[in-house]
Amino acid sequence: MDQRHKVILLQLLLFQVLLVASQTDSRDYSALNSLTQSWSNKPQSWVGQDPCSSWDGIRCSNTRITQLRVPGLNIGGQLSSAIESLSELDTLDLSYNTGLTGTIPEEIGNMKKLKSLSLVGCGFSGPIPDSIGSLTQLTFLALNSNRFSGNIPRSLGNLTNINWLDLAENELEGTIPVSDDQGRPGLDLLLKAQHFHMGSNKLSGTIPEKLFNSSMILEHVLFDHNQLEGSVPSSISSVGTLEVLRLDKNGLTGGVPANLNRLGKLSEIYLSHNKLNGSLPDFTGMNSLTYVDMSDNAFNASNVPSWVSSLPELTTVILGQNQVGGILNLSSYSESLQLINLESNEITEIEPQNNLPSFEIRLANNPVCRESGSSENSYCKEAVPNPSFYSTPSNNCSPPPCSSDQIASPNCICAYPYTGLLISRALSFSNFSDASYYRELEQSLMDTFRNQSIPVDSVALSNPMRNSTSDNFEVTLQCFPSQSDRFNSTGVLNIAFLLSNQIYKPPEFFSPYIFKGANYDYTGGEPKSSKSSHTGVIVGAVVAVVVFIVLASLAGMYAIRQKRRAERSAGLNPFANWEQNKNSGTAPQLKGGRWFAFDDLRKYTNNFSETNTIGSGGYGQVYQGTLPSGELVAIKRAAKESMQGAVEFKTEIELLSRVHHKNLVSLVGFCFEKGEQMLVYEYIPNGTLMDSLSGKSGIWMDWIRRLKVALGAARGLAYLHELANPPIIHRDIKSSNILLDHHLNAKVADFGLSKLLVDSERGHVTTQVKGTMGYLDPEYYMTQQLTEKSDVYSYGVLMLELATARRPIEQGKYIVREVMRVMDTTKDLYNLHSILDPTIMKTKPKGLEKFVMLAMRCVKEYAAERPTMAEVVKEIESIIELVGLNPNSESATTSETYEEAGGGNAQHPYREEDFSYSGMFPSTRVEPQ
Incomplete structure (x- = not known):
């Protein structure tokens, strides 16, 4: 082989090595593909099989995907369990994609390297998974502005590295969890946290004294707009780093702790709209204080305290709707003051009456304003909120006429800006007409965009206002692109990521803030041409010709290699050749597995x-x-x-x-x-419930265990009906499809007959009748309209099976009819002694009457008379509590299957004559036992 051939071969080998090295790890590609295959509005750059090379929002390290950052791109779909397969991910940001709905999968807790999780402003619902508490490297957790419900998971107390915890603007309820003597974690263990943002939820109970301690470095504590009760905990004063405290819009009672003035760094305190009483707190010496709102309480004071006018940084004092009396002395005051609001109090005098200061004073509905002639004084007039009309001015240029959906930037260039609301949750000034604040905010935004090399030409602020619902300050932000009339996907997600992850640090008067981005529908534009770009094209063309000569010889090898790789990938895909016919349908749409x-x-x-x-x-x-x-x-x-x-x-x-x-x-x-x-x-080790009830498994099923099994199965069904999106109807609930794990917890199995309730407004799915005789809903059998209540009926039969250990149809007798025949609510145990399982009759089973009564409601002939599974769960929980147990603690037959092709005049499936021979319904589907 001559030297020339050796050089060419070396080039070919080098090219192939570089090609292989650029490819994303196949595990991550498969996981990302599985996660996103059902997503809509994915970035246009997401083509090919190498996300690490050019996919917007994907960042990698050594072929492994480490960051998935796609905020603000109007993506729709759900977050499936496939997310756990991106095992190297340290950053996940899906914020501002309102089309992302459903629940967060428990499997997210397996992503042990995750450091930042941001799901701001999406459409997620259901409970926050306990498994998030397993992400011990997490430093940033923002789940605000969704529809999460349930309690704050106690497990979040395990996130000992967390700095930012934002759960605000959801539907969370229950108490604030703190650690206890049983070793269970709580939020008091988060010693590295600087931000507790949990406002605008439904939290109840007291604010625990144990929540705060001197080892904490909290800066912002926001618990406003909840249903919290009790007193303001004095332990707050031990957190010397605290800068903002919001407890407004709750039901707090009692006085303000006297030691609160130890918080030397506290800048803003909001205690308004509570039921607080006693003396006004003494804030003397709190020289960092800028904003105080304690209005709408029952504070009393014989005179307005001197700190109101003397604290050096104080801009705003709001004490309206209290019981503050005496004299307002303004003979000396701080130059920083902008507003003193004492409306609806008992102020009798203001000094001096002449030569009043220039800042705003509000004293309407005080005795001083009821004197003759006082109504002419400006401070006695009812305050009328004035809208703020600030809008970023143009930069010494004339705005050009723009098309209907374009906007002129401050630099007078028509473009499609990326828009959203910039929201301050604690604003330290009240003079919204002062343009200097907005100019400082604009400048800080532009400085950050330039430092981060984000192509923003200019920003504009407009429509500043105080939101009357949240009491937050909002201003519209528009970011205009540079060198083009629109942003591409990369530009949008970089701006959104910078704001959703708090990389942008605003001026102190605007902190803490959040951003709510709007959908951006204009991606895809290219930069405008210029002379330099034409030159680049010419140079690029020359280079391209040279490169083409080299690459042409490699094209064949590359094509062959890609073809073989595709063939191997198809071989790994079990559905590559899924038959497209009426028997198998389209290939499955997977979200995990x-x-x-x-x-x-x-x-x-x-x-x-x-x-x-x-x-x-x-x-x-x-x-x-x-x-x-x-x-x-x-x-x-x-x-x-x-x-x-x-x-x-x-x-x-x-x-x-x-x-x-x-x-x-x-x-x-x-x-x-x-x-x-x-x-x-x-693997579920303890087999089926049917085997345990029949004695086949050897497991002793006492009454308590049966109640726990009933509760577990009910919770599984309630999840399918209430939290799955769209809801799922199981259609084959029976004892052989309830499995028992190590602790005898129930797990619902076998989804082969299940149906999605896609049209929730109709409330039913019209489908051929399938299910297991003995458990089959009569209304479904008669109408072929499958509803969630069909599962409720089957579950009711299962409850009777738990109480009697009898198969639903046994020797021609139907269990529902047999219970109805002997049941007498006026007698002990409803006269069910003859039909109950002797195993549970050795001691009188407490709550059994309620259990049977609930079962009989579930098997009502008409679906409208049956409870929902969520209601069933609550009632079984109450039965377990009646027994004296905690329903949330860990607990240590073959019926014929019926399948009818629908149509015709259906008869009731449980006619009397059906019981003469249970084998009249041929078995067309028998599950492994």
Whole structure:
């Protein structure tokens, strides 16, 4: 081989090495693809198979994705459990995408390297997962402005590195968690936190004294607009770093702690709209104080305290609607004062009456203003809120005429700005017409954009106002692009990320702040041309010709390599050849779950050996397997004769990959290869509830355990009905589909017949009748209209099965009808002695009457008369509490399946003549037991 050929070969090898080195790790690509495949409005740059090379919002380190930052791009969809597979991620920001809905999956707690999690201003709902408390490296957590409900997870107390904790503007309820003697964590353990933002929720109870201590470095504590009661904790005074305290709009009572004046750095304090009383606190010596609002309480004072006019930095004092009397002495005052509001008090005199200071004074509805002629004084007139008309002026240029949807920037250039609301949660001034504040804010924004190399030509502020609902100060922000009339996706997400993650630091008078970005619909524009760009094109063309000569010889090799790689990828995708026909439908839309190769599953089960078999049925065999990680799994392998159930197979994969709850069986993965259909589940060691009730499993099911099982199954169903988006109707609730884990917690299994309730307004799905006889909803059977109440009916039958240990249809007798026949509410245990399971009759089962009565409400013939699963959960919880237990503590048959093709004149499924022979309904689907 001559020297020239050696050089060419070396170039080819170098090119191939560089090509391989640029590719994203295949695990991360697969995970990102699975996570986002159902998302809408993804960035246009998200094409190809190398996110690390050019995808907007993706940042990598050594081929691994470490940051997913796509705020403000109008993305829609849900956050699935596939997020956990991005195991190297340290930053996740999906803020300002209002189309992102549903719940946060528990699996997010497996992302142990996550340091920043920002989901500001999305559409997420449901509880905040406890698993977030496992993210011990987290320093920034912003979940504000969503629809999260439930309690603040106690587990957040494990986030000992957290600096920013923002849960505001949600629907959170319950008490503020603190650590206790049982070793459970609480927010008092967050010693590195500088920000507690939890306003505008439904928090109740007291503010615990234990919440604050001298080891904390808190700067902002915002608990405003909640339902908190009790007194202001004196322990707040131990946090010497505190700068802003907001406790307004609650139900606090008592006096203000006298030691609050120890907070030498406190700048703003808001205690208005509470039920506080006693003497006005003495803030003398608090020389950092700028803003005080204690209005609408029951404070009393014989005279206005001297600190009102003497503190050097104080701009605003609002003490209206209290019981402050005596004299307002203004013979000396601080030059920083802008407003003293003492409306609706008992002020009798103001001194001196002549030569009053220039700042605003409000004394309407005081005795001093009821004297003859006093109504002419400006300070006695009712204050009328004046709108602020500030708008950023142009920079010594004439604004040009722009198209209807373009706006002229301060530099007089027509463009499409990125817009949003910039909101201060604690504003230290009251003079909203003072333009100097806005100019300082504009300058600080532009300085930050330039320092971060973000292509912003100018910013404009307008429409400043005090929001009467939140009491926050809002101003509209417009960011105008440079060198183009619009931002591309990168520009938008960089601006949004800078604001959502608090990288921008505003002037002190505007801190703390949040930003709420609007949707931006103008991405895709290119920079305007110029002479330099034309020159660049010419140079680029020359270079391109040279490069083409080199790359042309490589194109063939690259094309062949890519083709082989695509073929390998298709081989790894179990649905690459999913049949597009009426039997199997379209390929599944996955949001989690692993793809397993057939050969791997065969290895994990010792070649599907008989010793690994843990169940069997008409569907096929169930095997215990062990993954390389040591995790035990249950592998459900379809028999050849049942392979026609492709739709059920696909349904179970789709549904289990998108629902995550401790009372639902988790899907680990699946296999669709070599003519096999296999589902890989988490391993549930204690088998089915049916086996335990029949005695087959050897587990002693006392009354308490049965109540816990009933509660767990109910919570799993309530999750499907209430929190899944769209709701899911299980359609086959029965004791053989309730599995029991190590602690005998119930887990709902088998989603092969489940249906999505896509049209929630209609409230039903019209579909052919499927389910298991004995559990089947009569109204669904008659109308073919499947509703969430169909699951409630099946669950009611399950409750009766728990109480009696009888199969729903046994020797031709239907359990619901049998209970109704012997039930007498005037007698002990409702006269059910003859039908109850003897196992639970050794001691009188407390709450059994309520349990049976609830079951009978669930099996009402008409769906409208049945409770919802959420109501069922609450009632079972109350029964467990009646027994004397905490419903939230950890607890240590085959019926015929009925399938009818719909149509015709349906009869009631449980006619009397049906009980003569239970085998009249042929079994078309038998689950492995």
